[in-house]
Amino acid sequence: MTVSSPPVKLEKPPQNYLNWAFGIKSWLLTTDHKRIAILYLITVTLFFALGGLAASLVRFELITPQGDLMSADNYNKSFTLHGMLMVFFFLIPGIPAVMGNFLIPLMIGAKDLAFPRLNLASWYVFMVGGLFTMTVIVVGGVDTGWTFYTPYSSTYSNGAVILAALGIFAAGFASIFTAINFVVTIHKMRAPGLTWFRLPLFVWAHYATSIIILLGTPVLAITILMVGIERMFKIGIFDPALGGDPLLFQHLFWFYSHPAVYIMVLPSMGVISELITAFTRRRIFGYKAIALSSLAIALLGFLVWGHHMFVSGQSVYAGLVFSAITFMVAIPSAIKVFNWTATLFKGTISFTTPMLYALGFIGLFTIGGLTGLFLGAAAVDVHVTDTYFVVAHFHYVMVGATIMAYMGAIHFWWPKITGKLYNEGWGISSAIIIFVGFNLTFMPQFIMGYLGMPRRYYAYPDEFQIYHIASSAGAAILAFGYVLPLFYLLYSLFFGPKAGDNPWNAKGLEWTTASPPPHENFEETPIVTEEAYAYPVPQKAEVTSGA
């Protein structure tokens, strides 16, 4: 039997951003927003892993009421490192610098961001910040908590406060660079026909986020600088022993750090709008309400910082004003949740991995948002502030919501980014494991918080142990859920089937170009003639089976 071997195909794969140039230099000196997004993806994943490791140490220690696994100092350093890495090196840059960087030019039909070199500079500045933070670990850690409250941080702490402050300072500038880029790009580089109200909501959300970053981050930078100045030169700013005011720090810190919560959560809301429309195959309900509520959140979010300080000694009347505005800022968030839910009505819904993450987001964000009202009610806050109730609340918002959206985004755009499909079964499993693990970890913390368990305690009274055990068990499941995607996503990179340009059959300019996209994104500049999410509308009285 003669075997006629099929002719070996030597067809060159089409040019894309990944095979456009090779070698380490082509990555480290790239100005392609897609490659910079990949650089960010790799680095924030590393920081997330480190931050997660620190969290594991904390949860291990808390299994027993006595402090036994490590010293009190090391415990304090662990939760500080966990908070610093997760907030400044994962949650804040996560969605904007990775997904926003990759997608905004694609979504608006541009070749790149407005300032490609500034974009690369942002990553380098971010890495410098990361380097400072890694040095902190090497020289013995820092124990102030991620909040750096004075005068503890400026006078009493023995840790590497200055290095940690420099790390955050640098990371802040990285996000300022990214935000400048987004604002200019969204204003000036939209494709012909792409009016503001035709923009995908992902872009609106990033626009609102960028405004918060630009207005808020400089304040953080200055505040951190002042802590450093007081610590090094003993110039009294915050320490009353030097003539300073300790509450001044809290005002300045939360003036940035409360809006920072919206820096973390607005981009996730943008992601969710994209995922829900793609998997219900219909236009989003209340486009304008969702778009404008992002701006409302961005503005109101700057006027609520004092709700972190209801028991700090600030004036009662100031507390009442902050409490009222806090209740108001809940409304635009609620509007979004209602609109997403309404979008499901008469949709054609498929429960893919990204969709499960999106629905998980709605669940966790709703719980996070509602428990925020408990903290906004000044009287209840007096009891629950600085307890595990707060810890649970902000993890529901920052982790439950933001990481669900981040994971959803990674899965949804993975075929676009890599050109490969991952295994749907594994994807669905990971989404379910993370959702279950997350709730098991943080739901018990609400109960023990109301019981009075203070946060940042290394040892605690026996009666809280059962809740800590439940929480640590949940954390183990959660950790497994986070590690799982690493394997099947990496596997798909090498062995996954080709994705094709638009595997989800979704709307949006990014799906009209190749996967992975070519170096300059589009063969020719697209012209936009329709609304966002213009999925075919079922005709009058027609009964469609979506299959």
Add this chain to the structure above:
Amino acid sequence: MENFSFFPEQASTMATQIDAIYFVLVGLSVIFAVGIAVAVIVFGIRYRKSTSVDRSNPLHESMKLEFAWSFIPFLMAMGIFTWSAFVYYNINTPPTDAVEIYVVGKQWMWQIQHPLGKAELNELHVPINQPVKLIMSSQDVIHSFFVPAFRVKQDVLPGRYTTLWFEATKVGEYHLFCAEYCGTEHSKMTGKVIAMEPQDYQNWLSGGGGGESMVEAGARLFQDNGCASCHIDGEGGRGPNLHGIFGTEVALEGGGTAVVDEAYLRESIYEPGAKVVAGYAPIMPSYQGSISEGGVLQLVAYIKSLSEGQ
């Protein structure tokens, strides 16, 4: 683990007020969360890809709906806000007839002084059915005085006085926690609050180890530090006469006025040049470092006593 519970003990008048708001919030949250969950599940099943149902005329926007689901939650939110605002105001407004007890927080302990001289460490004895007001300061970093069973918490700051009040309703021992992270042994900065029948409290106060009262200790400090050589009881002293001065408003050198309260007295001991009473030269030295926060509290108690019955 023997004390396993879902809900903390209610042992103060404040506890019931705060818990009421808490339960209403829990109720509203459950209604909203379950409502959204049910909507997501029902829509998810009914409109799943594989079913044939009427999907015609999907709505894309509705001002009426947007208005309804903004305005109704807004009204609810403002209702809760108003209710909580009254309770919060109450939490921050101690009754005038409260028993005053002085608290100093320092890394990592609570020093407590009762007006009649009894001092204790990491324990606070209080009478029930009687408002108690704590006047607190910190010797170093920020701490926070937290008694979960009373639902009260107040940060304790260096360089100023904060107050916290409660009225215990049940005899018992309750956790006292430091709730603001304050360094290495933060989680050891705990203690207990022991609520007693008023008669037992009186007995405890007059029990052994009392020593001199706060006023007596303050008077001694006043003598030992030579304060009386300038602050004489009468006209013509180099410093203002302190008799009857507490609670009054004094004119300041260079314009303006100040109310003589705990914070002003403390500032005038540690930083005498900051607010000099009009007509006096800024000649008083600072006692920062030589008189502790606890000592200042005793001096304040003494100076307050000079204004009683006037």
